[in-house]
Amino acid sequence: MNGRDRSVFSTVDINIYLANQAISHVRKVLPHGSTNKKSDETKECYMENVERIGKMRGVELPSMSHLSQIERFKFLAKLYESWGVGNCMEQSIVALVFLNEMGINSIDFCYIPESGHYFLIVDGNVICDPWDDNAYSVDHFKERQKTSKDIQYALCVQLFGNTTPFLEGIPQVLDSFASK
Numbered sequence: 071m072n073g074r075d076r077s078v079f080s081t082v083d084i085n086i087y088l089a090n091q092a093i094s095h096v097r098k099v100l101p102h103g104s105t106n107k108k109s110d111e112t113k114e115c116y117m118e119n120v121e122r123i124g125k126m127r128g129v130e131l132p133s134m135s136h137l138s139q140i141e142r143f144k145f146l147a148k149l150y151e152s153w154g155v156g157n158c159m160e161q162s163i164v165a166l167v168f169l170n171e172m173g174i175n176s177i178d179f180c181y182i183p184e185s186g187h188y189f190l191i192v193d194g195n196v197i198c199d200p201w202d203d204n205a206y207s208v209d210h211f212k213e214r215q216k217t218s219k220d221i222q223y224a225l226c227v228q229l230f231g232n233t234t235p236f237l238e239g240i241p242q243v244l245d246s247f248a249s250k
Contacts, residue, residue: 082195082207088172089190089198089205092165096200099164102155104201119155126153143167158201159188165200166190 079087102119129149134142147167150160166177169192178191189199197204197211 081193085174085192085196086205086207088169088174089165089192089196091172092168092198093200093203093205095168096156096161096164097203099151100154100156100161102153104157104161105155106157107201122153122155123157126150126155140167140170143170158199161200162188162190162198165198169198 102115102122105116105120105123126149131149134145137145143163144167146160147164150156150164156164162179166179169177169190174192176193178194179188180191181188187201189197189201191208192198195208197206197208199205
């Protein structure tokens with residue numbers, strides 16, 4: 071194969087591909103979906119899912135202060151997978167663990183206060199939003215910020231490294247996830 075036959079993919083393209091793989095993984099291991107997404111409200115088992123997520127969130131967790139960030143997320147991902155249901159926070163944690171196991175070590179765990187929504191930033195250049203079934207460039211997110219009152223800023227913590235927020239205009243870091 072000569073150089074003209076090879077496709078060249080950008081880092082963004084690769085990360086969008088991996089983010090979509092993570093989203094597919096979330097769909098597979100959390101087959102019951104979420105309890106706060108319109109399309110999941112039509113499922114036959116919707117009320118069972120509401121009850122299921124309530125019980126899951128009521129599980130008393132052991133102290134995790136001795137665990138690293140990724141160990142905490144792995145523990146939580148296994149819990150969520152065992153219940154098979156999760157909203158944006160749970161789905162983002164499952165996707166984060168999947169991406170980390172795929173070798174990505176630069177992942178921001180983000181929260182939008184206005185909407186109460188969680189998502190990930192992969193390698194500083196791709197949004198991975200399992201709840202929304204969507205992966206796209208950070209540049210696209212920044213364009214959406216200009217026109218949407220729901221996503222004026224996001225609180226993010228960079229995992230596996232420092233805790234400096236990634237997106238501009240972020241007033242603080244999610245301290246509960248930043249502590250090691």
